[in-house]
Amino acid sequence: MTARMIDKVWTGIFYAVAAAVIGLLIFFFAVVLSKGAGFWQPEFLFGRPSNTQAGGGIGPQLINSFYMLVVTLLLSVPLSLGAGIYLAEYAKQGRIVGFIRLCLETMASLPSIVVGLFGLLAFVTLTGWGYTLLGGALAVTIINLPGLTRICETAILDVPSNIKEGSLALGATRWQTLVKAVLPAAIPQIVTGVILSAGRIFGEAAVFIYTAGLTTPMLRWDADWGSQANPLNVFRPAETLTVHIWKLNSEGIVPDAKLIAAKSAAVLMVAVLLFNLAARLASSLLARYFSGGRRARPGRGERSKAA
Amino acid sequence: MQQMHTKRRNRWLEEYIGRTFAVICGWLIVLITVTMIIFLAVKGIQSFTDSGLSLSDMLLSAQWDPNGTPPKYGALIFIVGSMLVSLGALLISAPIALALAIFMNFIAPKWFVSLLKPVLELLVGIPSVVYGWLGVTILVPLMREWFGGSGFSLLAGIIVLSMMILPTITSIAADALANVPMAYMEASYGLGSTRWQAISRVIVPAAKAGIATGVVFGLARAFGEALAVQMVIGNTIKLPSGLDSPTATLTSVLTMDMANTINGTPWNNALWTLALILLLISFFFIAVIRLVGPRKEG
Secondary structure (H helix, E strand, O other): OOHHHHHHHHHHHHHHHHHHHHHHHHHHHHHHHHHOOOOOOHHHHOOOOOOOOOOOOOHHHHHHHHHHHHHHHHHHHHHHHHHHHHHHHHOOOOHHHHHHHHHHHHHHHOOHHHHHHHHHHHHHHHOOOOOOHHHHHHHHHHHHHHHHHHHHHHHHHHOOHHHHHHHHHOOOOHHHHHHHHHHHHHHHHHHHHHHHHHHHHHHOOHHHHOOOOOOOOOOOOOOOOOOOOOOOOOOOOOOOHHHHHHHHHHHOOOOOHHHHHHHHHHHHHHHHHHHHHHHHHHHHHHHHHHHHHHHHOOOOOHHHHHO | OHHHHHHHHHHHHHHHHHHHHHHHHHHHHHHHHHHHHHHHHHHHOHHHHOOOOOHHHHHHOOOEEOOOOOOEEOOHHHHHHHHHHHHHHHHHHHHHHHHHHHHHHHHOOHHHHHHHHHHHHHHHHOOHHHHHHHHHHHHHHHHHHHHOOOOOOHHHHHHHHHHHHHHHHHHHHHHHHHOOOHHHHHHHHHOOOOHHHHHHHHHHHHOHHHHHHHHHHHHHHHHHOOHHHHHHOEOOOOOOOOOOOOEOOHHHHHHHHHHHOOOOOHHHHHHHHHHHHHHHHHHHHHHHHHHHOOOOOO
16 A cells, blocks of 8 residues: 555545544433433422332432532632732742642542541541431532633633733732733633533532432422521531432332433433533633623724724 | 731731631541551551451461351451452453544544543442442343343442543543654654654654553452442352352442441451451552652643
8 A cells, every 4th residue: 555545544444444433422412312201201200209109300419419519619710819929929940839739639640439428437427427418519529629720720821911910010919910910811711710620510429429428318408507408508418419310220229210310310411511611601601791891892903903 | 007007917927817717627637647647557467466366377378267166267268259340340341441432533534533532531430339339230140141140240340340440440541642742643644654654653652641541440449349349259168160150359348248247256357357358459559550650740
C-alpha cells in the first residue's frame, strides 16, 4: 500500500470511531428513555415509594437529591471561590502553593468510595449524627472542592490584567478590585463550572451510601423543625435517587423494582441533559450580558466595534 | 477629615477580612486532605495493631473468609480483581480515546468537532449508577447468552468501566495534542509526509507525556470506581478463571460489606485496611502522573 492509501484508510478509521462513540451515546439515551418510559408521570416523580407493592414513586428520593445539591453548593461554592481567590491572587508561588496544589490533586484523585468511608468516620461516627443529609453534603463537598477550586482559579486568572490594573491604579485595594472588577468579569466562567459540577453532585452515589444512608423517613411538610420527618431538616437520613437505583438493583424486594430502576435512570439521564443545556445557556447568556451589553448601545467607543 | 479616616479604615478592614477568608479556604484544603489521610491510615493499620494480622497474609493470601474458623483476611483476590478490571478497561478505552483525540484535533471538520464535544461531555455527565444499570440490563443478559453462566463477569466490568473512562482519557489526550506546536505538523508536511505519517510519527510522539498522563488518570478513575463495577462484576470471592468468570474488586467488597460489620471487629478492621490500600494506590497514581506528566510552565 502506498503512503497515501494508508492515510486514507486511517482517516476512514478515525471517522468510524468518532461516529461509533456518538452512536453509543444515542443508543444509551434510547435504551434508558424507552425502558424507563413513563418516568414523567407526576405520581411516579412525586409519589411515595412502596416497600412491598408495585407502583411506588420516587418523591422523597428526588427531594433528597435536590436538597443535597442545594446544601452542597452552599458549602462548596464559597469555599472553592475563596480557595480559588487565594491561589490566583494572594498565594506566593513557591513551596506552600506547591503543597496546596498537591493536596488538591490528591483530593481530586481519591475514589469517591474512599471519601465516603472518611465521611462515615468523620461525619457519621465521630460527630454522633448517624446517617444524615448534612454528612452526605459535607462528604460530597470534599469531592467537589478540587474541581470547583480549579474552575474559580482559572476563571480569575483568565480575566485580562488591564481590568485589574485599571482598578488598582484608581486606588482600590486588592480586595475591592477583586470583588468589583475581577469577579464580575470571571462570573460567566464560574457559573458554567458550578452548573456542570452540580450535575456531577446530582449523579454521585458511592459517597452517599455511607454518609447519607440508604433510607428516608416518611417526609411531611407540616412536621416540626427538629423532627426527622421535616424534609428541610439536614440531620436526617436521606437516600438520594442514585443510591435508590443502586439499592433497587442489589436488594430491591418490590415486585416492580426493575421498572422503578429504569424510570429513575431515565430521570437521571434527563437531569444530566438539563444540567448540560443549562450550563451552555448560562455561559452564552452571561457572555452576551457582559460583552454584548456594549454592543446593544452603539457609540460607546472603539471596543463596541471590535466586539 | 474624620469621615475619610473611617472610610479608609473600613477599606483596610474589608481587605483584611477578605484576604483572611481566602487564606483560610486555601489552608482548609490542606487540612481536609491531611485529616483524611490520617483518619484512614489510623483505621487501616488496626488490622495489624489490634487484630494481629500480618502484612504478608493480607496482601499475598487469596483466602478471604471472615466467617470461617479461624477467619481469614487475604485481600489478594480483590487487589487482582481491581487490577484486571481497570487494566482491561484501559486496553479497550485508550486506543479509542487516542483515536478520538487525534480525530478532533487534526481530521474532523469543525461541525463534527462541535458535535463530538457535547457528546463527550454528556458521557462524562452520565452518573455511574446509570452506567451500572445499563450494564445490568443490556450487557449482563448478552454475556449470559454468549458465555452461559450468570452473565455477571469480569468482562462486563471491563466494558462498563471502559465506557466510563473514555471521555477522561480523550479530553486529556486531546489537550496534549493541541499543545503540540503547529510548526511540527507543517515541517512534516514540508518533508512530503501524508497526514497520517505526520500524526503517527511526529505529533503523537511529541505529545507522549500528555497522553500518558491521560492514560494514568483513566486507570486511576477505573481503579476507584465502585458502584458500576459492583453492579456487574458478580462479587464472588474467587480469583477469576477467565474473562467470563465473576470476581470481586476492592471497591465492590467495600461497598457491599462495610455496613454489615461491627466497628472494631477484625472483619471491620480488614475492610478499613482495604480502604487504606485503595488510598495508597491512588497516591501511587498521583506520583506516576507527576513523574510522566509534561513539565508545567515554560
